Amino acid sequence: MRKSFVPVLVVAAAMFACAPVLIVGAPYEATMGLVQKIFYFHVPSAMVMFLSAFVCGIASAFYLFGRKAASDRLATAAGELTVVFGLIVLVTGPLWARKAWGVWWQWDARLTSALLLWMIFVAYLLVRKYGGPGSDKLAAAMALFGMANVPFVYVSVNIWRTIHPKTTVVPSLAPGMRGPFWFSVAAFLLLYAVMLASRVRLERQRAAVEELYLEAEEE
Amino acid sequence: MMFLRVAWLVMRKDLTVEVRSREVLYTTAFFAVSCVLVFAFALVREGRPLEDAAAGILWIAIAFAGTLALGRTFERERHAETLRALMLAPASRPAIYVGKLLGILALLAAVEVVLVPLVGLLFHAAFLSRPVLMIALLVTGTGGFAAVGTLFAAMLVRARSRDVLLPVLLYPITIPVIIAGVRGTAALLQPVPDAEVARMWIALLAFFDIVFVTLSLWTFEPLMTE
């Protein structure tokens, strides 16, 4: 375990402990009131989800072309975290939307891309689990294609929706909100780093156990 | 050029095999038609099928039929392990991918020749009001779907649960194709066909095709070698 792991974990935990204080202190948004505060969890989660998807895609490309087991371990970990943070986004989003705008879901470009990205990575996990031998490469292809796909989804949904009027308006940040917002972003990023590191470590240990089994069979 | 020769060879072999048995063609075409009927009865307003749904139904039928055709075609290769024989040849692997892709496209084109007029008939949709644009839409759309599908179906040949994994992997990736295909077709089906919009969707599809065929050519070899 790297030396930096525990301190970072502590910092992340501390940040999450402080966060509610800062969030409560932040000004209320004009139209939405208290409900808007969910955005301090929703937006950073979305950022982390996209980051994680990107990490998984790049690691998968390295694995497909470089065949290093370490790339595959990173890809697995990032893939799982994409699904986890994606779930947070997809749950907090509708909760906010329902209260703020009266609908659970909107088929706009941003939401649709997020949903699709999430589904692609759920498929990634399904392939890893049920694909049998060789599924690590299949999953890597899925992650790579999925990553390449996101811009197309965004653009096509965007074009589709501009033909119909937009009904949602994402608020711009009032000054008092910026502090807590960026604090939340930092907290989530640290949390992600910590979770990613642990998960990769778990994979590494699993691989080491497999190696030991193989060596034991030598006798 | 060696590459094109190999692709042509593989495609011709696939088409010869298919023409002999016609199994995949008939079953896929019939399946597509059944699909259309299911949707016609499922999407009903005031006791009559929803005519505005023609564009969507067409592309869903293409997607479902395409998945079936891909699965069956590669199942055939798996049966005699002939895909291994293809990999053993000194031929360029991407060329084999292109050959298989062209074979699938030919098959799907044959299915669409039946499907498009049928959907047009059942839903009173004037698919042929702007035939050139409609065909361009079908070619670029089916092409994108088949490009990704051929790669995924080939790589799943040796995997477990391959029947269910193909749609699980393929549909999320081909959502842009569906969106573009349906919106483009819908634009053409309006009382005054909106050629401008259709052209835009065709351009998007063409771009998608280029990107994903390139990606597939690039990843085919690493994916097929164990």
Place this chain on the structure above:
Amino acid sequence: MTFDFDQVAVRDVSRHYGRRRALSHITFTCRAGEILGLLGPNGAGKSTLLSILATLLTPSAGEIRYGDRTANEAGPLLRARLGLLAHDLHLYPELTARENLEFFARLHGVADARARAAEGLERAGLASRANDIVTGFSRGMRQRLALERALLHDPRLLLLDEPFTGLDDASAAALVTRLRELRAERRLVVAATHDLDVADGLLDRAAVLRDGRLIAIDEGHGPLRERYRAHIARGALPGAQSLEPRAESPEPR
């Protein structure tokens, strides 16, 4: 530009699937003009080793040198010199015998594919059935066709996986003759087989595998079946020695 070699050196090749070891530290050398057998019980790893030799599988550890180059270094040029007759035969059942041979000949870039395919049909004794669909063929006929398909592109190394399965005596004898011809042409032949009676007298040497390990390289005299049983019995004892292959192989008989 062709790539040629007159020996194949397998060095410390291992292959595992997760926890399961399919092959473990296999080392031997095969030389031109010899028929090397791969013997062993089911699950010993013979098919896996053949797949690795055919470059269809990559080893988890170790390397194989064809002449002085590995599979990665030689690339497609190597595949042009390999022929595989696998258990599945790799024939398209919906095509005719002639179409199968012509397709593979063209795919391998063989000059004058049609003539070579016709020759292959002759040698397989299937010239009269050239335009019949392969589905209607017996196992023996398909085997002969598949063997000719594997030889169309003049491979230097021929790999056979259980070639005698399902063959009647006449077909088996014909196959033995054909393999002897290939040996005389200074090709390398590696055949995995269970059929010890047929293999007896055909094989110059035999590598005996068990549980993914190479337990012996046999070059002895006397009935193969007895020698094989002795190797397997000895190999089953804990701490059994695995014989190192001798540096020089005997002259092919």
